[in-house]
Amino acid sequence: MADPIVAVIAFDGISPFHLSVPCLVFGTDRTRLGLPRFDFRVCAMEEGPIHTDAGLTIAVPHG
Known part of the structure; x- marks a missing residue:
């Protein structure tokens, strides 16, 4: 059976903290x-860079 897919939606202006929480919970x-494995993905409306509210740029691999 395939691992369940969990996707987080990233967008311009997102807080790095709020983006990091699902990454830590589902991406590790x-x-x-004894915990399940997840197929974790960071997505956006379009593939490419997004800019956080802290001035960081994140490359989003899934559009």
């Missing part, structure tokens, strides 16, 4: 702890 392999 914790199967050795």
